[in-house]
Amino acid sequence: MKRNVKSLLLLFSMLVVLLPFATSASAEPLDEIRQLVHEYYVDDVPESVLSKGSIKEITKHLDPHSVYMSAKEYEGFINGIEQRIVGIGVVLEEDLKGIKIISVIPGGPAARAGMEAGDVITHVNGSSLVGKSIQVAISLISGKEKTAVTLTIERIGQKDSLTKKLIREEITLPNVESEMLGGNIAYIRLNSFATESSKEMNKAIQSLTEADGWIVDLRNNGGGYITAAQDIAGFFPTTVNAFQLREKNTKPMIYPSTVQPRKFTGTTHVLINEYSASASEMVSAAVKEQKAATLYGQTSYGKGTMQSMYGFDDGSVLKMTTARFYSPKGQAVDKVGVKPDIVTKIGTELEISHRDQLIAKVPGYKQLPGLVNVPVTKKFTVEMNTKMNWKHTDKKAIQLIQLGGKEIEAAVEVVNDNTISVVPKKQLSAGANYILVIHPLYKDAQNKLMKQGVYLEIAVN
CATH class of the missing domain: 2.60.40.1220 (Immunoglobulin-like)
Incomplete structure (x- = not known):
């Protein structure tokens, strides 16, 4: 049987159909993945890695963001980007000790159980998460609604591990949240760079047109689709270009921002922190470089890579790093992050930004x-x-x-x-x-x- 291998860029940008490969219906698509890694992985991979006997052995020698997912793991991954979640209400990132919580969704099971950003989940139902990908962690933590999951947690400042038993539930988290703060300063929080992000952002701006200034919150936003990054960058005045992309054996390409019907007017701030990653860093680097907004917070995560998704007929997917991105003028993001214009203490970003907006008005x-x-x-x-x-x-x-x-x-x-x-x-x-x-x-x-x-x-x- 032939498997059609499809590629979807993540941060994702486009659907690309590659030549089909012939494999056994029951076997891992090992030969196909060897070829994909050889041709498209962002860096050259030695033959000693390509000749490994399983997909897992190959991917563990790549970067942490390259992973092979089952159909279930892939579904959970996409649902996370689109904010469609049945789980405990946390946003996660890989960590050497397991899987780190980078934010807790208010009102969800994790929040009610007292879990905090910075906690590291080391075990799920007794199974270790050390060395596991975030996709594996999501598949273990999420599950059917009203079922239980037991987590083992390490917390900074506490010697002993914590055990939390939680009941999974459907988590409703709007992708864009907005309100008018005191002094007529508009606040918009973007939780993920999802399919409908630009449409929801446009509605938020339209509802706050009387604002004298704007605060756009990208804290704890782990990224999403590359096209959404282009779209969101287009809401900032003077942000003509969104990012620069460098793929293997190709010349750097500069991608433009999407022209939007509405833009932020007046003083505009963007909030970032150490958990702002990927597409959040694309937008932050672009608006900082093109002087479209002032950044407040802490240096961002430093995930300046783009992944492509290669899907197989059995629903499994290879998520693989195929490019690095930079600011439009070539400022590196990977492993260095984006440094804010105004460095603040953790947790004070919004207050200080709002204060500066108010003082600027008088x-x-x-x-x-x-x-x-x-x-x-x-x-x-x-x-x-x-x-x-x-x-x-x-x-x-x-x-x-x-x-x-x-x-x-x-x-x-x-x-x-x-x-x-x-x-x-x-x-x-x-x-x-x-x-x-x-x-x-x-x-x-x-x-x-x-x-x-x-x-x-x-x-x-």
């Missing part, structure tokens, strides 16, 4: 000394150095905004001719940070407007 305002260890029931006193006409005030004169969150509604109480109190209408959040902005909209006793606005930062204990 040029010329005076920064007052910040407040720390503020109680959640704090009232804020504003005292002027002259008598004021508090009766005729603009409701927009004072804004209290949680960094990374919404504007907090507050009442203004007159204390005397010089002083008012700003009273939040709900309790502040413990551990959160805020910014209080007083715009120059108040008038003094002579009916003259304030000459200068002010702002101060607030840390709640």
